[in-house]
Amino acid sequence: MRRFAHVSPDSVAAATAALREARAAPVGGGSDLLGMIKDNLVAPDRLVRLTELSGLDAVASQGDGGVRIGGMITLSALSRHPVIGERYAVLADAAGSVGTPQIRNTGTLAGNLTQRPWCWYFRQGFPCYKHGGSRCFSRTGENQFNAILGGGPSYIVHPSDTAPALVALDAQIHIVGDTGDRWLPIREFFVLPSEDVTRENILRPGEIVTELELPPHTGTHSAYTKVTDREAWTHAVVSTAVVLTLDGDGVCRSAGVVLGGVAPIPWRVEPVERLLVGQRMTPELAAAAGAAAVEGARALARNRYKIALVSETLRRSLLSLA
Numbered sequence: 001m002r003r004f005a006h007v008s009p010d011s012v013a014a015a016t017a018a019l020r021e022a023r024a025a026p027v028g029g030g031s032d033l034l035g036m037i038k039d040n041l042v043a044p045d046r047l048v049r050l051t052e053l054s055g056l057d058a059v060a061s062q063g064d065g066g067v068r069i070g071g072m073i074t075l076s077a078l079s080r081h082p083v084i085g086e087r088y089a090v091l092a093d094a095a096g097s098v099g100t101p102q103i104r105n106t107g108t109l110a111g112n113l114t115q116r117p118w119c120w121y122f123r124q125g126f127p128c129y130k131h132g133g134s135r136c137f138s139r140t141g142e143n144q145f146n147a148i149l150g151g152g153p154s155y156i157v158h159p160s161d162t163a164p165a166l167v168a169l170d171a172q173i174h175i176v177g178d179t180g181d182r183w184l185p186i187r188e189f190f191v192l193p194s195e196d197v198t199r200e201n202i203l204r205p206g207e208i209v210t211e212l213e214l215p216p217h218t219g220t221h222s223a224y225t226k227v228t229d230r231e232a233w234t235h236a237v238v239s240t241a242v243v244l245t246l247d248g249d250g251v252c253r254s255a256g257v258v259l260g261g262v263a264p265i266p267w268r269v270e271p272v273e274r275l276l277v278g279q280r281m282t283p284e285l286a287a288a289a290g291a292a293a294v295e296g297a298r299a300l301a302r303n304r305y306k307i308a309l310v311s312e313t314l315r316r317s318l319l320s321l322a
């Protein structure tokens, strides 16, 4: 393994200053980054550890009923937090579904959102677009787990479990860099390969994710459903994040519906959201929503099964929530 320096700044300003160095990289729990270093996929000279930054590992209730979550909170702490479990079950479920207890005990929320793709061509160092090459090997190769929506020229799927939940919840994300900071809707954070094939999000070199904010969600029903090819230790083959506000008569007043494991970004399905609003859930409506979610999906040679799988997963999730 290549040698690198390791620094633990105690303030966000010190962290962004440390990241000014060429070949410096931020690190949370290291559950993704250290594997990439060991496999010679990246070679930073300096790791800037963010887990010592005080106050960025907690959940704080806001005056308006929303919550602010530090980006350095571990996935375990997030999944077990009483306020998150009670008001934002979709996020608690998503965080609790990641990998294994060991990964959740070290992995951070910010690291989960910014982890690199797990397409096996990328992880094995093939000269694909993500490594600066000029092709996507999964387009014609082993593409069982690749994208059916929003792909091209790269067909990676976004690997994060918490990202679909946060998009469905309409979260805001806080980004800090050397030249300032900004809050933006998390749905604007992710980048399609057709916009820039080399990256998965809008972070510029030296910028870090520090916090997330969730709007008030009293009265919502939400759930994250993850389908995997084995019981644990793995990313979603497909997943659905659903957030519904139902009135006293069970009529849907607002809906957030986002698919995971099927596209290079968390895939929000606005036609499904529009279909649900103003309606009371029925088996027919849930089936129509499942079908609408995959309109326009284009399978690669080996992943046609994902179309039916995500459609059916969404149908079941909607029925169980209502």
Ligand SMILES: Cc1cc2nc3c(=O)[nH]c(=O)nc-3n(C[C@H](O)[C@H](O)[C@H](O)COP(=O)(O)OP(=O)(O)OC[C@H]3O[C@@H](n4cnc5c(N)ncnc54)[C@H](O)[C@@H]3O)c2cc1C
Pocket (backbone or CB within 6 Å): 025, 026, 027, 028, 029, 030, 031, 032, 033, 034, 035, 050, 071, 075, 097, 098, 099, 100, 103, 106, 107, 108, 109, 110, 111, 112, 113, 114, 115, 116, 159, 160, 161, 162, 203, 207, 208, 209, 210, 233, 234, 235, 236
């Ligand atoms: C066996 C295994 C199974 C896994 N299963 C899943 C799974 O089921 N679901 C899932 O979603 N993930 C999974 N992962 C991926 C991932 O390791 C974890 O999700 C974890 O949350 C990553 O967080 P971390 O803090 O360890 O990230 P790190 O490894 O520290 O960092 C990941 C990346 O994000 C960057 N980064 C870290 N923090 C910040 C920040 N604050 N701002 C900007 N950039 C930052 C790093 O530079 C690096 O590029 C798995 C990983 C392994 C090894």
